[in-house]
Amino acid sequence: MEPKLPAFIVPGRVAALVGRLPQLPPALALAGALNLALGRVLPREQLEPLAGKRLLVRVTDAGLALRFALGANGFRPVFDRQPDDLRISATLRDFLALALREEDADTLFFGRRLLMEGDTELGLLVKNTLDAVDWAALRPALPRVGLRPG
């Protein structure tokens, strides 16, 4: 079965515009979504190696670069000058396909659509922890905020 999500890229003009906007609101939104999941569906204990690390999520076609870190109170956007520990880059479409479990991360990596730079161990932790979330079993327990795929 081909993935249901159609191939698309964010038009260059939109990306150029987004790239010039402050990156705080989208970073806040992503951190907020992750925090909703943290403890509920994402096992905090397993993600502990991420504590204090700088993660950069780059949505290449949308001109977005979201930088955040995991602290005692959950994920928060960071704008300091420390080097990134892990950088993950892909298009918006491919990030969505990963979140919806329509694409496998290695498939995207082999096809050069996903780039993971920096601490590979952290990257594997993030990927495998997300893959292990059993949405089907959690469905009844989840708040209705549209966090879940499928």
Added chain:
Amino acid sequence: MAIELVCPAGSLPALKTAVDAGADCVYVGLRDATNARNFTGLNFDDRALADGVAYAHARGAKVLLALNTYPRSDNWARWTAAVDTAAERGIDAVILADPGLMRYALRTHPSLRRHLSVQGSATSYEAINFYHEQFGIQRAVLPRVLSLAQVEQVIAHTPVEIELFGFGGLCVMVEGRCALSAYATGESPNCNGACSPGKYVRWEQTAAGMEARVNGILIDRFAADERAGYPTLCKGRFAVGSETYYAIEEPTSLNTLELLPEIARMGVAAIKIEGRQRSPAYVGQVTRVWRQAIDRVAHEGDRFRPDAAWLRELARVSEGQSQTLGAYHRPWK
């Protein structure tokens, strides 16, 4: 007898996906060095294992536990505890490589089925029959180095069921004995369960291309339009003499779909899909294709032809530039 489809799962969602997509068996590992996919965040804790076994058994599927690395005397108890866990959790078979562990499993849990792992490197029927006589091995997974004619020879001379790799990443060394990753990192995949462990791997996009390093050693550099492969040393490009090329193996994936009629005819008991390190998405995609193919070959026999759509789907999720029939299809032996 119909060929069993044996699918990989690195997480509970992957196991459920495999079962739903038609796997007859799902093979899994624990969260430690007792299996050969010991990667961070992957695999099953006790709770996930119990849930996975319950889910599979309720739907008529089996769960196999890979305990296919080699214990040492200082951590022996960890491996035997894993065998005990398998027995307690109702696992349908353990996949073992170490003869000591086979002996332990036979003596402690005689009714627990024992499969010989590919890591055991048994390529002859003499070796397989030895494991059968000594440790009651009921099934052997053949290393990916034999031609189909050789596989047929093995099947003709052993009472042990034979399982073949059908699809996925290739590990071409005499399995269980590869020293490449250990040479670069000091950690042996055969004892620690990870070839090119994450903590040694670095990718970096540079002006010259995407570079892959293992413990600082540059093993490949991919141009923008080149498909990438896993950062294993066997699939690196190295300077040999005046040439830089894939000196050991190209990053290709095994795909034996078109050999399925022959495989079915010679009495292979099961086909194994590689990829416990991959996401539920891959497991679902590949399982669905192979389920349909195995069902079709049961009806059509030699008239079987794989669908073009299946081949496209499998090529899409494959490592590297191309797919190969591996050693199964070659005129020389």
